[in-house]
Amino acid sequence: MAAAKSLWRDRGCAKINHQVRASNAGVIQFYSRRGFSTENVLSMGKRLEADDTEA
16 A cells, blocks of 8 residues: 555555445455545446446
8 A cells, every 4th residue: 555655656646546336345445444534525427338336
């Protein structure tokens, strides 16, 4: 993770964003432990094909 952050910072990237399903607690915890935090934003999308992971 440190190498990736360094790589992006060296290329002028000021921020890294991830999209994570709200139900994926393990991934949320993984990134939280590495200093990432949730933000009050809304991601909108339109699925063109069925997603087998959605119930």
